[in-house]
Amino acid sequence: MKTVSHIFTSAWLILLCAFAVGSVESSWSTPLQSPDKEEIDGLELLITEQMDKHKVAGVTVALVHKGNLIYARGFGYADIENNAPVIAHDTLFRWGSVSKTFTWIALLQLVEQGKVDLDADINNYLVDVSIPDTFEQPITVRDLMSHMPGFEDLILGHIFEKDPEQVLTLTAYLQTFKPERVRPPGELFSYSNYGSALAGQIVANVSKMSFEDYIERHIFMPLGMASSTFREPLPTKFKESMRPRLASRVSKSFSPSGNTYEQVNHFTFISGIGPAGAMSAPVTDMAQFALALLNQCKGLLAVEMCSMMREPLTSMTAANQITINYGFFEHREIAGHLRFGHNGGTDYFHSEMGIYPELDFAVLLSTNTTTGKGFNKEIEKAIVERFFGVVNKPVVPVNANDTSEPAKLARYSGYYIDTRRPVSNAEILVTFTQPSTRVSVEPDEQLSIAVGSELFKANWVSGHLFFDKDKGRYFEFVENEKGEIINLKSLGSLDRVSTFQTPETKLTLILISVAVIFLSFLLVLVLSLKRFSVRERPSQQRFRRALILSGCAWVISLALLLYGIIHDIGAYAYPYDFPSIWIKVASAFCLFSSFVTLIPIQAMLSLWSDTNVGKVYKMVSLILIVNLLLLISQLYSLNLLRLYFS
Structure with a gap:
């Protein structure tokens, strides 16, 4: 098995030989001097400096150019507790949503074989999972590949799992966590993990084999990606468990803690929604995938299908600044060069797969630390700029034929x-x-x-x-x-x-409502002190007692809700345990308190019909009740007036 230094030496020799030839030098898009050892040393210095800056524990990097893996190296640690370094060809990283590109390729293979129609209703290919006909238009396979199925986005509490006994199969996950359809398909881009998982289910159903088996037989094996897998180290009751020899090579996860790192030894399971992000692979295997994509999808798709895959299905704007090409994203946001690829993230890992077809070049990057996203962006940009320079992005000119006047x-x-x-x-x-x-x-x-x-x-x-x-x-x-x-x-x-639908306004209204309720409650109690010198009216007495009962219920409810929010968002708990028992109990209490609020409302109506009660007392009671109703309406809009127990 090659050592890291051997890989680096081999990469350096390839670089030296390739760039010693004048014709190769002219193939780079700018007249920059060909990279030499000094350039590589400079790049590695930049990587280590940026690791320190972003507090990244471990990084794996590979570069491919003109049909060759020209550089691969690991930096930092895969396991700090056992002093294990990252080894480019050996250490498996979690590639997150880069996994989706394998799902899209698999789906296109079935399209190529005539087994799947891009414009067919996805329900035609789903077994045991059915998507409701909320809108007249059905969701098509093409809608999945353009991230335009029209689903809401739900991920917390189920997309990542720490307990292997809680992991669901792909089918069970799709049945259990089905999102609502909130807009017609094909209308707007809205990134969808659930839609990507549905694509994986279609692959499994049509091929009549598990998704993991299909990817291994039809993508990993043809490309020689022997150490790549969508499987995870699940209990033996799962048929699709990762082999122990691969599980032992997966990097640990880290989060910065002062001047060191907190090592997370649990494995984050994504099997339930595996086609959307469960892949683990060494960077050298990922380089084989990138090489195939650069070489007209050799070993994956026919040339015609590969060419079609590069065509946009939709774009972010009419300027085509970013397009979605059958699940891949294409843009010129990095140094002005055309980039075709995907990024990915789990709870700890962050990854980039940048394919530059005009340069016949690709960058593969992955980090094992929560802070890795910013690191990846800076390093990929630095690599591209260092070797290819910066080019100006094309700007969409003002349309001379557009007779419309600039709109108001x-x-x-x-x-x-x-x-x-x-x-x-x-x-x-x-x-x-x-x-x-x-x-x-x-x-x-x-x-x-x-x-x-x-x-x-x-x-x-x-x-x-x-x-x-x-x-x-x-x-x-x-x-x-x-x-x-x-x-x-x-x-x-x-x-x-509208202004009232923004998160900022909703939060402001909730805080104002709580503050006004609290002050009005105090004022009612102060006004009620007169009962010790002047006999309190029966209507006032009923309102005061009803208010105390409702107030106690709301104090408990809001205290539980506040604690639940702090608990769920704190200490990285929310991806795994949401809603927690605290949010569930708080929601139940809020629902109960809303019904209890009917008591002071009824008492207020009686109070207002009493001509012997002063106007100030009546106005304070009205303000209090109105704000209680406002609070209830805001909690309802946040789906916090329901029972989440199942």
């Missing part, structure tokens, strides 16, 4: 929230961590688009397309048949919402 900018103003969000359960709480996008009009006829903490200044291009020249970002608005602006597209899709 005010019609675009408003708030927009991500289409990739939960709708049907308590996971909607997560939207509080996703700030809305605000669009407003600047005095100089620009659109100001605030995306989180980043601000864009966009000018009109044509139609509903706008462009921020300084930051190179396009924005496109979508109107409905009534001429109303309903969506915003850029690096993703967003729904236009």
